[in-house]
Amino acid sequence: QVQLVESGGGLVQAGDSLRLSCAVSGRFFSQYAMGWFRRAPGKEREFVAAISWGGSTTRVVDSAKGRFTISRDNAKNTVYLQMNSLKPEDTAVYYCAADPDSYLSVVEGDFDLWGQGTQVTVSS
Secondary structure, three states, X not given: OOOEEEXXXXXXXXXXXXXXXXXXXXXXXXXXXXXXXXXXXXOOEEEEEEEOOOOOOEEEOHHHOOOEEEEEXXXXXXXXXXXXXXXXXXXXXEEEEEEOOOOOOOOHHHOOEEOOOEXXXXXX
């Protein structure tokens, strides 16, 4: 069974940086489109960033463009979310997700495999 385990969350101040990691078990990581989503308190889960199989194509939500970068290391079965210039509105639980069937997706429903999430809290 494929498992996704996020790490790297924490409590930071506005303007700080964090790098989230998501380690994925199994042999087929390089064939998965990967994504990061987040759920802020009282809100629906929303798309944050996505990356294609080989990492050549990425998408980032407009509110995070220029601040967040998604990347992957297929040799390590790991996807990353580098978050810079964090804002209080970035506070949320961040989830890693895998889509075994697409080259790239930004649609939550396309992602079949999910991690448990990691909390990111940004204080003002």
